[in-house]
Amino acid sequence: MATHEFAAQESHAHAAPQGFVRKWVFSLDHKVIGLQYYFLALAAVLVGMFLSLLMRIHLIWPTLALPLLGDIKPETYLTLVTMHGTIMVFFVLTTAPQGGFGNYFLPIQIGAPDMAFPVLNMLSFWTTLLGFIVMIAAFFVAGGAPLHGWTGYAPLSAMQSTGPGEGLGADLWIISIAIFCIGALMGALNFITTTLDMRAKGMTMMRLPLTVWAWFVTAILGLLAFGVLLSAGILLLMDRNLGTSFFVPLVTINGQLTGHKGGSPLLWQHLFWFFGHPEVYIAILPAMGMCSQLLSVFSRKPIFGYKAMVYAILGIGFLGFMVWGHHMFMSGMSPYTAFAFSIMTMGIGVPSAIKTFNWLGTLMRGRIRFTSPMLFAIGFVSLFVSGGISGPFLAQPVLDIQLHDTYFVPAHFHLIMGVASIFGIFAATYYWFPKMFGRMMSESMARWHFWFSFIGTYAIFMPMHYLGMAGMPRRYSQLTEVTYLHGLIPLQKFITYAAFVTIAGQLIFLVNLFWSMFKGKQASDNPWEATTLEWTTATPPPHDNFGGHTPVVHNGPYEYNVPGAPRDYVMQSDPEIGPAH
Amino acid sequence: MGLVLLIIIWLITFASTYFFIAKTWWLPAGASAAAAGIDHHFTTTFILMGIVFVAAQVSLGALVWIYRDRGPSSSKVTYSHGNTKLEIVWTLLTTILFVGLNLMSSSIWASERFRPAEVDAVRVEVTGMQFAWYFRYPGPDGKFGATNPDLEDASAGGEAALGLDTKDGASKDDVVTGTMVVPVNREIEVILRAHDVIHSFFIPTMRFKQDAVPGLAIHMHFTPIQTGDYEILCAELCGLGHYKMHGMLKVVSQEEFDKWLAAREAEKQ
Numbered sequence: 001m002a003t004h005e006f007a008a009q010e011s012h013a014h015a016a017p018q019g020f021v022r023k024w025v026f027s028l029d030h031k032v033i034g035l036q037y038y039f040l041a042l043a044a045v046l047v048g049m050f051l052s053l054l055m056r057i058h059l060i061w062p063t064l065a066l067p068l069l070g071d072i073k074p075e076t077y078l079t080l081v082t083m084h085g086t087i088m089v090f091f092v093l094t095t096a097p098q099g100g101f102g103n104y105f106l107p108i109q110i111g112a113p114d115m116a117f118p119v120l121n122m123l124s125f126w127t128t129l130l131g132f133i134v135m136i137a138a139f140f141v142a143g144g145a146p147l148h149g150w151t152g153y154a155p156l157s158a159m160q161s162t163g164p165g166e167g168l169g170a171d172l173w174i175i176s177i178a179i180f181c182i183g184a185l186m187g188a189l190n191f192i193t194t195t196l197d198m199r200a201k202g203m204t205m206m207r208l209p210l211t212v213w214a215w216f217v218t219a220i221l222g223l224l225a226f227g228v229l230l231s232a233g234i235l236l237l238m239d240r241n242l243g244t245s246f247f248v249p250l251v252t253i254n255g256q257l258t259g260h261k262g263g264s265p266l267l268w269q270h271l272f273w274f275f276g277h278p279e280v281y282i283a284i285l286p287a288m289g290m291c292s293q294l295l296s297v298f299s300r301k302p303i304f305g306y307k308a309m310v311y312a313i314l315g316i317g318f319l320g321f322m323v324w325g326h327h328m329f330m331s332g333m334s335p336y337t338a339f340a341f342s343i344m345t346m347g348i349g350v351p352s353a354i355k356t357f358n359w360l361g362t363l364m365r366g367r368i369r370f371t372s373p374m375l376f377a378i379g380f381v382s383l384f385v386s387g388g389i390s391g392p393f394l395a396q397p398v399l400d401i402q403l404h405d406t407y408f409v410p411a412h413f414h415l416i417m418g419v420a421s422i423f424g425i426f427a428a429t430y431y432w433f434p435k436m437f438g439r440m441m442s443e444s445m446a447r448w449h450f451w452f453s454f455i456g457t458y459a460i461f462m463p464m465h466y467l468g469m470a471g472m473p474r475r476y477s478q479l480t481e482v483t484y485l486h487g488l489i490p491l492q493k494f495i496t497y498a499a500f501v502t503i504a505g506q507l508i509f510l511v512n513l514f515w516s517m518f519k520g521k522q523a524s525d526n527p528w529e530a531t532t533l534e535w536t537t538a539t540p541p542p543h544d545n546f547g548g549h550t551p552v553v554h555n556g557p558y559e560y561n562v563p564g565a566p567r568d569y570v571m572q573s574d575p576e577i578g579p580a581h
Numbered sequence: 582m583g584l585v586l587l588i589i590i591w592l593i594t595f596a597s598t599y600f601f602i603a604k605t606w607w608l609p610a611g612a613s614a615a616a617a618g619i620d621h622h623f624t625t626t627f628i629l630m631g632i633v634f635v636a637a638q639v640s641l642g643a644l645v646w647i648y649r650d651r652g653p654s655s656s657k658v659t660y661s662h663g664n665t666k667l668e669i670v671w672t673l674l675t676t677i678l679f680v681g682l683n684l685m686s687s688s689i690w691a692s693e694r695f696r697p698a699e700v701d702a703v704r705v706e707v708t709g710m711q712f713a714w715y716f717r718y719p720g721p722d723g724k725f726g727a728t729n730p731d732l733e734d735a736s737a738g739g740e741a742a743l744g745l746d747t748k749d750g751a752s753k754d755d756v757v758t759g760t761m762v763v764p765v766n767r768e769i770e771v772i773l774r775a776h777d778v779i780h781s782f783f784i785p786t787m788r789f790k791q792d793a794v795p796g797l798a799i800h801m802h803f804t805p806i807q808t809g810d811y812e813i814l815c816a817e818l819c820g821l822g823h824y825k826m827h828g829m830l831k832v833v834s835q836e837e838f839d840k841w842l843a844a845r846e847a848e849k850q
């Protein structure tokens with residue numbers, strides 16, 4: 001097996017590129033592609049965040065005209081909702097952790113010179129970028145971007161006449177997602193093959209860093225989920241443009257027959273959520289992997305329960321495909337199936353709880369260094385608990401009756417799949433920046449960024465639980481039409497103010513990122529005194545990652561404070577520490 | 582840094598929990614037969630999850646403070662890869678907690694959704710369309726008349742908006758209104774339809790929510806136990822007017838209901 005792995009690496013080696021275009025634009029180097037994904041996600045998150053800011057402003061000052069945009073009409077608000085969600089889910093939460101950090105560090109962490117298929121890797125990125133351009137184009141076509149929400153429920157999304165933005169804008173929205181799916185499928189194949197075939201000698205599966213496990217399982221989820229979304233998207237395009245009726249029964253819009261008949265709106269929901277729920281784990285699993293990694297590194301202690309962590313990742317991945325129906329308790333689906341989906345969903349709480357216990361177990365009896373990546377990893381655990389704890393409310397159909405489609409739901413998923421994942425991305429940025437750019441980021445700016453983000457996140461999303469329980473529906477562009485909602489407007493105001501402050505805090509991050517690239521303190525090869533293979537190579541790593549030699553792995557990924565060892569960490573490539581450990 | 586983290590994490594935890602416990606913002610008061618059971622289970626879940634939430638956050642804050650790097654005076658790091666016994670214990674505990682909660686709530690779900698409405702329930706057909714709710718009562722014959730999409734005239738409202746086929750005998754006594762009026766303490770059978778896109782019929786005080794899906798007639802039921810006026814909302818994004826797709830439910834005594842329905846019938850003749 002080992003020789004085979006080595007042969008696989010040799011056959012995938014390629015010469016270092018010459019010239020700017022082959023080096024930085026159409027690059028085959030996984031590290032450059034990783035950075036390209038990262039900066040794509042950074043551009044996307046700025047757009048997505050700006051849209052959310054407009055939403056928050058409109059919600060509390062509905063009559064306020066905005067510079068350049070003028071009056072925000074109800075349909076404009078829904079456009080903001082739709083594009084914010086879509087851009088964040090696809091082009092940020094799926095793109096940065098997997099395409100960005102996964103691309104850059106998976107090959108290095110397993111001791112490989114590159115991804116298994118470098119050309120395919122380049123194609124994945126350029127496909128994803130094309131998807132993003134098409135998505136942004138939807139803003140600028142006649143009628144504007146669609147208003148059907150990121151879930152695109154048919155028939156609202158299936159016909160032009162259902163509202164403004166449902167013309168060309170909606171077509172572009174679907175085409176963009178379809179393109180994204182193709183890029184994600186190519187990426188997933190590459191990640192899976194690389195993990196299975198390109199590991200260095202001695203890098204057994206049970207010596208993989210948990211980040212690699214997370215990227216690997218995420219890729220498997222992507223392979224199974226994006227294919228389904230791609231097919232569903234194509235069917236939806238056909239409904240819209242070729243007169244088919246996969247998702248549209250006989251309907252009238254404003255009293256006018258549409259010519260459709262016989263389709264099922266619930267079919268779209270099944271297909272969408274068969275993708276959509278695993279997508280939650282596609283967003284959060286890499287962050288879980290990073291968090292596990294960082295808690296061990298900065299507690300100077302082996303991860304608590306490595307095997308349990310691996311089984312929990314696998315369990316979450318497996319169960320993630322069994323629970324899509326919990327999004328559909330109120331959809332008209334059989335109430336008997338709700339029972340099954342509910343119990344599977346509650347079941348997914350078990351591996352999630354195991355992970356939380358093990359993270360706490362890792363901190364216990366450690367020697368914690370409060371570096372900026374560690375702060376975000378600790379923040380991740382806190383957010384993961386807070387976002388996870390509302391899951392069992394929504395997973396029980398009787399409680400979902402009241403909470404479904406209220407602010408309780410955005411509160412839940414923003415904490416867990418949104419901000420917790422973003423905290424994973426921040427932690428990874430602070431942690432790997434020295435390796436990627438050869439310089440350290442400013443710790444003091446990073447700390448300010450952490451406090452703004454951590455406190456701000458809670459100030460924004462915790463009150464949304466209260467709004468949801470009090471019965472405030474989500475996706476309402478104005479809150480004045482329903483009498484009992486009037487009393488909740490002050491809480492909405494508070495959330496908007498909190499959003500202002502939190503978003504302002506993100507500017508610190510941007511400044512730190514670009515300032516440190518040029519002015520940061522020079523980084524050593526292993527500034528965090530960590531054990532995994534990326535810290536054995538030069539900073540930044542050479543084109544073939546290890547400068548002509550292939551590392552050989554002798555130890556597990558989390559050997560800190562090993563009794564009898566000369567220093568408080570034993571690298572994976574150090575001589576074996578012996579069977580006793 | 583460890584102490585600051587502890588203080589902030591604890592403060593966030595206690596402040597968040599306070600507003601739940603003080604019920605500063607809480608479920609609107611329930612007014613249906615099912616509400617008490619649902620609310621009770623809500624509270625049970627809240628207490629159990631609340632304990633887990635506080636325990637986890639408090640431990641996180643405490644651990645990062647206690648085990649902070651104190652330089653040379655730090656206590657020795659325990660070299661350990663975990664504890665299988667502990668893993669099994671907390672796996673079992675969480676399984677029992679989550680599955681147990683689920684089983685507790687399943688009986689309420691079953692009693693609400695696994696049985697059809699009683700035969701003597703008051704039947705109301707609810708139709709959602711961009712951006713209004715219409716309510717239809719079958720009249721003395723107990724039968725809903727035929728509707729025909731070709732006859733729909735949304736701008737005219739009422740019967741015409743539903744496309745009621747006036748040639749059908751059963752439709753002669755059908756009453757179509759923009760406000761839902763029902764008698765108190767009677768089971769109400771709701772037959773949910775939608776003309777154009779998916780809407781969701783949400784009456785927070787009745788603990789009632791169900792999507793209205795084009796192409797389906799979804800039968801549901803609830804029993805209001807308190808007279809009064811209650812707001813009806815649309816909970817599923819249905820287009821630009823989603824936020825104003827608003828209706829009223831008037832729960833009245835049986836006598837008032839009979840009188841009201843008779844008056845509507847009289848208007849029709």
